[in-house]
Amino acid sequence: xxxxxxxxxxxxxxxxxxxxxxxxxxxxxxxxxxxxxxxxxxxxxxxxxxxxxxxxxxxxxxxxxxxxxxxxxxxxxxxxxxxxxxxxxxxxxxxxxxxxxxxxxxxxxxxxxxxxxxxxxxxxxxxxxxxxxxxxxxxxxxxxxxxxxxxxxxxxxxxxxxxxxxxxxxxxxxxxxxxxxxxxxxxxxxxxxxxxxxxxxxxxxxxxxxxxxxxxxxxxxxxxxxxxxxxxxxxxxxxxxxxxxxxxxxxxxxxxxxxxxxxxxxxxxxxxxxxxxxxxxxxxxxxxxxxxxxxxxxxxxxxxxxxxxxxxxxxxxxxxxxxxxxxxxxxxxxxxxxxxxxxxxxxxxxxxxxxxxxxxxxxxxxxxxxxxxxxxxxxxxxxxxxxxxxxxxxxxxxxxxxxxxxxxxxxxxxxxxxxxxxxxxxxxxxxxxxxxxxxxxxxxxxxxxxxxxxxxxxxxxxxxxxxxxxxxxxxxxxxxxxxxxxxxxxxxxxxxx
Numbered sequence: 013x014x015x016x017x018x019x020x021x022x023x024x025x026x027x028x029x030x031x032x033x034x035x036x037x038x039x040x041x042x043x044x045x046x047x048x049x050x051x052x053x054x055x056x057x058x059x060x061x062x063x064x065x066x067x068x069x070x071x072x073x074x075x076x077x078x079x080x081x082x083x084x085x086x087x088x089x090x091x092x093x094x095x096x097x098x099x100x101x102x103x104x105x106x107x108x109x110x111x112x113x114x115x116x117x118x119x120x121x122x123x124x125x126x127x128x129x130x131x132x133x134x135x136x137x138x139x140x141x142x143x144x145x146x147x148x149x150x151x152x153x154x155x156x157x158x159x160x161x162x163x164x165x166x167x168x169x170x171x172x173x174x175x176x177x178x179x180x181x182x183x184x185x186x187x188x189x190x191x192x193x194x195x196x197x198x199x200x201x202x203x204x205x206x207x208x209x210x211x212x213x214x215x216x217x218x219x220x221x222x223x224x225x226x227x228x229x230x231x232x233x234x235x236x237x238x239x240x241x242x243x244x245x246x247x248x249x250x251x252x253x254x255x256x257x258x259x260x261x262x263x264x265x266x267x268x269x270x271x272x273x274x275x276x277x278x279x280x281x282x283x284x285x286x287x288x289x290x291x292x293x294x295x296x297x298x299x300x301x302x303x304x305x306x307x308x309x310x311x312x313x314x315x316x317x318x319x320x321x322x323x324x325x326x327x328x329x330x331x332x333x334x335x336x337x338x339x340x341x342x343x344x345x346x347x348x349x350x351x352x353x354x355x356x357x358x359x360x361x362x363x364x365x366x367x368x369x370x371x372x373x374x375x376x377x378x379x380x381x382x383x384x385x386x387x388x389x390x391x392x393x394x395x396x397x398x399x400x401x402x403x404x405x406x407x408x409x410x411x412x413x414x415x416x417x418x419x420x421x422x423x424x425x426x427x428x429x430x431x432x433x434x435x436x437x438x439x440x441x442x443x444x445x446x447x448x449x450x451x452x453x454x455x456x457x458x459x460x461x462x463x464x465x466x467x468x469x470x471x472x473x474x475x476x477x478x479x480x481x482x483x484x485x486x487x488x489x490x491x492x493x494x495x496x497x498x499x500x501x502x503x504x505x506x507x508x509x
Contacts, residue, residue: 056190057498061491068182068494069160069487071101075140075174076158076167082118082141082207091203094140095119098181098201105181106188107199113219115211118203122222125184125197132508133196134501135225135464137454138177138232139205142169143479150481163487170485172478176231176471177201179490183497192498194505198225202454205232208252208414209453216461226508227427228458229500231493233448233470238488240318241439243431244448244468246346247455249381249418251390252354255280255398256409257373263359264369274405276373277358283401284375287351291337294351294379296397299390304383306347314347315340317444327475346447350380351394376413380449387415416453419466426507427467434499435469438492469500 061068080094081087095112102110102123110123118141145155145168153159158167165175180199187193200223202212216223235242259276260269289295306314319342325332335344344350358373360366379390395410402408422428423445435443448468458464471493477483 057186057192058495060186060189061494065491068491069165071182072175072178072490073158073160073165073167075101075178076165076169077156079145079156080141080169080203081144082204083144088118091118091141095121095203098140098177099123101178101181102184102199105185107184107197110199113215115204115215117207117211120203120212120215121199121201123199123201125188125193127193127196131195131505132226133198133224134504135198135200135223135228136180137228137230137458137466138180138199138201139173139203140169140177140201141203141206142172142174143206145481147481152482155481155483160487164484165487165490166482166484168483170483171472171476172483173205173232175485175490176493179231179471179493180229180497182494186494187498187501193501195501197501198223205452205454208416209457210414212454213457213461216457220462223462225462225464227425227504228455228462228464228466229427229431229497230452230455230466230468231470231497232452233450233468234472234474234476235470236318236444236446237473238439238486238492240444241435241441242317242444242446243428243435244421244470245423245428245445246383246420246447247418247468248346248349248449248451249385249387249416249456250451250453251379251381251387251394251415252413253377253379253391253394254411254413255375255377256411257283257358257402258371258407258409259405260369260371263371266367266369269369273369274403275369276406277370279403279406280356280358280373280375283398284353284356284377286401292335293337294349296351296390296393298393299349299351302384302386302389303349306343311343311347313445314447315342317342317446342447345449347382349382349385352378352380354378380451381418383418383420385418387417391415414453416451417456418451419455419459421455421466421468425465425467427465427504430504430507431467431469431500433503434496437499437503438496467500469496471496 075097078090078094078097079087080091082091098121099110099112107123107125113120113122153166155168158165184197204211233244257276257280259274264273287295321333321341333341336348339348353375355376359370360368381387381390391412398410399408432443455466458466471489476485
């Protein structure tokens with residue numbers, strides 16, 4: 013039984029080539045009719061997008077106004093309000109049903125649109141929670157008061173991940189409105205990605221039948237540029253820690269006690285400084301034991317992607333790059349593990365001076381991991397190493413926060429080929445495979461729990477300032493994503509033979 017008209021047309025085109033069927037007018041007419049039908053369908057999609065651009069943008073702005081910060085309990089009600097808004101948007105876009113599933117943390121939004129048992133099912137994953145907006149004084153406009161300027165929308169969550177997630181919602185609306193939806197679609201949009209997706213594994217385990225699909229489609233990554241579309245084929249894992257260093261039992265006068273009692277801030281800085289050697293290599297014992305090294309051919313392929321170090325430095329306002337010796341910037345951010353301090357504090361940090369020797373000092377430290385590192389193992393190695401650095405004059409406490417595993421996605425799968433063809437159709441050139449430096453913990457869980465591979469078809473840019481002040485998302489990328497996603501569904505359905 014034929015799954016779609018696309019398969020029939022494909023057979024006709026092949027037979028025409030093999031048997032010179034241009035001599036049979038009625039078959040040629042059938043092919044011409046199909047091509048006309050296909051072109052008309054795609055044109056109708058673009059027409060619908062063009063006619064509704066302003067509304068698509070305004071609806072995104074409404075979503076961005078909700079401060080759905082998952083890390084801060086002060087925003088719990090706003091996170092729940094955002095989940096309600098996502099549910100409503102799925103229903104308005106044409107989902108047959110949408111519902112909110114409570115968890116021990118923030119809720120998960122599920123929606124689905126059923127077409128036929130004879131077509132594949134795509135599970136779309138995204139998240140509606142956002143990073144904290146701090147430091148607020150560095151924003152040029154309110155983080156939850158979205159502003160459109162120079163073709164970009166500025167707001168927390170604009171690119172990570174509300175803007176990218178919402179492309180899929182609008183793409184569903186486009187396909188529904190133009191009767192071109194070629195796959196069944198399921199949505200799972202969570203509210204805890206920015207805090208480690210701690211409740212998602214439980215949800216997957218208890219809803220395997222509900223989430224049954226053929227592939228997971230994610231837009232929570234970036235591409236090289238609009239001129240050089242790309243698909244990320246791997247993500248680094250994550251191990252996130254908080255360290256606490258304690259010295260005296262109270263804050264002390266730095267004149268009376270300074271020089272006689274170890275200063276936790278001084279000691280923490282010394283300990284952190286020792287975590288890298290002069291060549292940028294991480295000094296935690298056993299840290300590199302399981303790291304997968306790419307061969308020369310794989311490294312060359314990675315470095316063939318368009319990249320200009322001088323432009324990179326200029327964009328970031330630095331004079332030169334930094335990192336592990338022997339590796340390029342693209343390798344350092346894609347295939348090598350890292351250790352970074354994400355925040356450090358202690359003592360007096362208010363206005364003016366206070367001559368204090370603090371009792372405590374703190375730091376948040378994250379490690380990006382590569383295949384075959386395991387987050388729990390790395391966390392334990394870090395704990396043992398960091399505790400071993402402490403002299404008897406201080407005490408150290410290491411608290412793991414959350415983690416996730418590194419993942420590499422296949423480039424020879426039907427889903428990847430469908431994504432590549434979709435991007436080529438939309439951009440006019442084949443996408444470049446790249447490795448992403450970020451982490452999406454759920455990707456490894458999808459494969460482990462549901463047995464599903466993932467396609468990382470992101471439309472963000474590295475300069476979108478995600479996790480930073482003045483986060484932005486280019487409107488051109490937003491609309492191009494809405495245009496491209498229907499192509500993925502179309503080609504994924506066609507290739508399932």
